Amino acid sequence: MSSIAAISALFSADKWSQNGEILDEYALALNGSRCRPAAIVWPENDDDLLALVNAANQHHFSLHILARGKNWGYGTAQAPSADHVIVNLMRMDKVLEVNEQDAYVRIQPGVTQAQLYEAVVDSEAALQLDITAAGNHTSVVGNVLERGFGHTNYSDRFGNVLSMRVLLPTGKIIETGMGAYQHSVAKHVYPYGIGPVIQGLFSQSNLGIVLEMTLALQPTPEFTLNVLILCQSDADAPKVVSEMARLKQLGIVTSGVHTASMARAMGAQARKVAGSWVITTTLSGPKSIAKARYREMKKALKTVVPNLRFIGLTQRRWNVIQWLNGYLKSPHIEGLKIVWDLKQGVPTDDAIKTLLDDPSAHSQMKTEEFPAYFRWVCAVTSSKTQDIERMLDICRPLFAKFGYEDRYTMTNVTERAVVLIANIRYEKTPASVARAREFYKELDHALLEQGFCPYRSGSGLFEDVRQFIDPNHLELLGRLKYAVDPNQILSPGKYWSGSLQSQPVVEARETCVD
Amino acid sequence: MSSIAAISALFSADKWSQNGEILDEYALALNGSRCRPAAIVWPENDDDLLALVNAANQHHFSLHILARGKNWGYGTAQAPSADHVIVNLMRMDKVLEVNEQDAYVRIQPGVTQAQLYEAVVDSEAALQLDITAAGNHTSVVGNVLERGFGHTNYSDRFGNVLSMRVLLPTGKIIETGMGAYQHSVAKHVYPYGIGPVIQGLFSQSNLGIVLEMTLALQPTPEFTLNVLILCQSDADAPKVVSEMARLKQLGIVTSGVHTASMARAMGAQARKVAGSWVITTTLSGPKSIAKARYREMKKALKTVVPNLRFIGLTQRRWNVIQWLNGYLKSPHIEGLKIVWDLKQGVPTDDAIKTLLDDPSAHSQMKTEEFPAYFRWVCAVTSSKTQDIERMLDICRPLFAKFGYEDRYTMTNVTERAVVLIANIRYEKTPASVARAREFYKELDHALLEQGFCPYRSGSGLFEDVRQFIDPNHLELLGRLKYAVDPNQILSPGKYWSGSLQSQPVVEARETCVD
Numbered sequence A, B: 001m002s003s004i005a006a007i008s009a010l011f012s013a014d015k016w017s018q019n020g021e022i023l024d025e026y027a028l029a030l031n032g033s034r035c036r037p038a039a040i041v042w043p044e045n046d047d048d049l050l051a052l053v054n055a056a057n058q059h060h061f062s063l064h065i066l067a068r069g070k071n072w073g074y075g076t077a078q079a080p081s082a083d084h085v086i087v088n089l090m091r092m093d094k095v096l097e098v099n100e101q102d103a104y105v106r107i108q109p110g111v112t113q114a115q116l117y118e119a120v121v122d123s124e125a126a127l128q129l130d131i132t133a134a135g136n137h138t139s140v141v142g143n144v145l146e147r148g149f150g151h152t153n154y155s156d157r158f159g160n161v162l163s164m165r166v167l168l169p170t171g172k173i174i175e176t177g178m179g180a181y182q183h184s185v186a187k188h189v190y191p192y193g194i195g196p197v198i199q200g201l202f203s204q205s206n207l208g209i210v211l212e213m214t215l216a217l218q219p220t221p222e223f224t225l226n227v228l229i230l231c232q233s234d235a236d237a238p239k240v241v242s243e244m245a246r247l248k249q250l251g252i253v254t255s256g257v258h259t260a261s262m263a264r265a266m267g268a269q270a271r272k273v274a275g276s277w278v279i280t281t282t283l284s285g286p287k288s289i290a291k292a293r294y295r296e297m298k299k300a301l302k303t304v305v306p307n308l309r310f311i312g313l314t315q316r317r318w319n320v321i322q323w324l325n326g327y328l329k330s331p332h333i334e335g336l337k338i339v340w341d342l343k344q345g346v347p348t349d350d351a352i353k354t355l356l357d358d359p360s361a362h363s364q365m366k367t368e369e370f371p372a373y374f375r376w377v378c379a380v381t382s383s384k385t386q387d388i389e390r391m392l393d394i395c396r397p398l399f400a401k402f403g404y405e406d407r408y409t410m411t412n413v414t415e416r417a418v419v420l421i422a423n424i425r426y427e428k429t430p431a432s433v434a435r436a437r438e439f440y441k442e443l444d445h446a447l448l449e450q451g452f453c454p455y456r457s458g459s460g461l462f463e464d465v466r467q468f469i470d471p472n473h474l475e476l477l478g479r480l481k482y483a484v485d486p487n488q489i490l491s492p493g494k495y496w497s498g499s500l501q502s503q504p505v506v507e508a509r510e511t512c513v514d
């Protein structure tokens, strides 16, 4: 039976579609590439999903799972190859629990940042979100599974997953963490569980469908100081990033630290602002501790780069500024608002407007409605100043050669690692798309060759990276994939899993045109 | 070919043994049970190990890996069942790198706590270890893989693994983290890597042999305040532990927090000390921050339990006390030294002496030389006061019924989870062993039935827990095991991996007599 016949036998017409326009919508990624699926299904509950998984096993078709499908700049809603059945979990969007005492939420995969924010506010629990800049209508679960990072003390978002309920491709449901036991008092609070830690298998992968995620939330701090640091010279930025790693190791800085080139932080207004990089972080907790940490941080950073300028924003100061800006309408203050909201865990669509340089952009747009195309390039480095410099030295000439604006952020994602995120925005013409493709192939390649490797990939991008992955690692991924998904029904080829040479591939597939 | 024939063909006599006395030594666990292996091998390098793995695959025998084989109280050096070839990696004991700038070490599996401590001291790197109480001659890697926990800010020891080099049972070597790439600048600093996070698969498992581990170390703090809190009533202890979870969530307390019943903390001297529980934690970092945190912690705890007594020990005060004790020779001060050393990351054998109530005990003893037998019972709970109370209420009557001393620690292992570790020490007579077995079967069972489940198991203990593990989870473990270890050469049955009903088991095995 074909996938379409199987699906139409299972679901009423409101739960699936093979309408050409809708397929086109899902086919288009924000980088301008296309990869057409066979159908779209919108399951409403676990049973719908289970029926679909069983059908895929029986009739040998492939599913590709979306939380909200807004994986912009990394493949958007595309599957790793054409003719997948896209499974959009947007209707499974319940916030199942807001637990103030244990400081966590349990959510379904379709829950958006805005929905979770509202649910927490409505519950009156004193908990704060850690969010991404991707906007109101992007998911929490999809982003966490891709190991995106945020801005608060809980910026290592995947590291804050406490447990997951997962539908395996075999149709069995398991729980990670203490859910390995049939019944545990600590079910949602101890992620290691017993025996091998399997949680990581379901991030950046095609090994299971996450039905439910328990995510730790930070108790709302008594006091928050959001800090902006202006760094006037390109030469100094790597030193600041490196010193921030040390300050994180020392526990002086505990939140994500983002160091953005001005073009990245402020969009078109960049050139009007003094300084070439802006560093943001947040120091929160009891006031006495946060202030002591601020003093230590300032002292240490000034030793490394004396002429940094520090702006410490408390809620009180921010209220005054916003009130004043009711009259001034300064675009700089509006730019600041993005940072403020991110650090407070309040989702907004402001970053989309800035990154796409279009005040009407928002996170509910269809991909074709975006004013421009867009792609991210990411790379992980150590926090050594020389490594960071080398990494930027690879980027700069290529950005110049292709004439794109230098838009970078460097994030201290852990105490020791720094992730570079560069982005380009380009016109929606075939020539611009081709040029952009040429650019990011060249940049990705140059970075990878020098050992600055992406922390994340995406549909349409896997093949470019494959040659840099260790062959033994690829073999292991293949073994794991065939063990967990013997019929290869879940996104075969995603993150290089499921194309083990020595194993039969279920069906030859057209790779996405990119 | 038999395992013995294969091994003797591979190795010279100094690298392996089937001497009866040696086999007996490895057969005996510290709980008094016996499980006899077929032979012992001491590989000296990766090649030795690889040859052994290849032989095991070819000739179908099973290997059980030890770092140092001192997994006391959890199965010691026993394999999950009899007739395994025990592979003791104690000769692979090189500290490969001490990296001060990125604050990590790279070590081989045989490295002991004392060896690592010395190597770091010798290197003059300003780095501090996080250690366990198991003593000088226990390994770092074996304990970290079992997810043991320590006492400093890096007490989540497994969470501080940055990368591992692993020999798979297929004979292929992989690296976790950024080692998924053939070449990455961030190889040892970003544990997530790309694609599924596989690191967790190699902890509490039988899926690979760790050849090398990169472990994050904390930069030596500028200032350390080791805090002891005396809690006089049994009824108050759960409240303190619960409040400590909240303080950890708020970032006020960042180190492991241990709450020990006096019998546990002080051994036989317990009854002479005021108070029934002692809570220990460490506040470290820049002085102003550590002091601000101490004030906040004290304030919060006193609100919950007004009559707690706080002792804040700085290095300076400690020096004075130790000087004074040169004259006083107070056993209480000597008891304190254990705590001090643990909090400073200095390994010693003092805890073994205390726990076994024998001043001549040390961590190089053979199991048969121990003055008594010993077992741990562990259980994970949420940090809710009621849950902690319920858990203790299960233990107390059973300890009383069997006449063992109440020896518990409760550790805030994360911001939300608490692990109870109870222990019993008993005479080396068959009657005592039988009675102890009856006791801990009953206690384990009572705890598990109420959802207080172990965070860790061990050889001889798996079968008791199996019925409480979710069947779908068992099936998944089986699938993973057969994918990674098709011939079941690595400790089949360990942590319930490798006995998938629907798959052929390589060889029927005698379970350990316990």
Ligand SMILES: Cc1cc2nc3c(=O)[nH]c(=O)nc-3n(C[C@H](O)[C@H](O)[C@H](O)COP(=O)(O)OP(=O)(O)OC[C@H]3O[C@@H](n4cnc5c(N)ncnc54)[C@H](O)[C@@H]3O)c2cc1C
Residues within 6 Å of the ligand: A064, A065, A066, A067, A068, A069, A070, A071, A072, A073, A076, A077, A089, A109, A131, A132, A133, A134, A135, A138, A139, A140, A141, A142, A143, A145, A146, A147, A148, A149, A208, A209, A210, A211, A351, A352, A353, A355, A374
């Ligand atoms: C302006 C702008 C700003 C952005 N800012 C950020 C940022 O700050 N941080 C960041 O990380 N990204 C950012 N992004 C990138 C991207 O938009 C986000 O990562 C977004 O959250 C991903 O889309 P989604 O949440 O709808 O996830 P989806 O696209 O639905 O899913 C993402 C991935 O997870 C998988 N997946 C989803 N649900 C499940 C499930 N239930 N089970 C198994 N697998 C599943 C999918 O197959 C896919 O591979 C930004 C993009 C733009 C354009």
Ligand SMILES: Cc1cc2nc3c(=O)[nH]c(=O)nc-3n(C[C@H](O)[C@H](O)[C@H](O)COP(=O)(O)OP(=O)(O)OC[C@H]3O[C@@H](n4cnc5c(N)ncnc54)[C@H](O)[C@@H]3O)c2cc1C
Residues within 6 Å of the ligand: B064, B065, B066, B067, B068, B069, B070, B071, B072, B073, B076, B077, B089, B109, B131, B132, B133, B134, B135, B138, B139, B140, B141, B142, B143, B145, B146, B147, B148, B149, B208, B209, B210, B211, B351, B352, B353, B355, B374
């Ligand atoms: C007095 C006393 C105090 C103790 N204090 C503590 C404590 O504070 N914290 C704590 O956690 N425990 C404690 N223990 C328990 C135990 O002694 C320690 O956990 C000890 O570190 C384990 O022994 P080991 O390091 O020699 O590891 P091993 O016994 O060699 O190994 C432990 C486990 O890891 C596996 N393993 C080892 N090396 C590898 C490898 N290279 N690849 C794959 N798998 C491998 C082994 O198969 C085994 O399952 C204590 C015990 C006593 C008696």
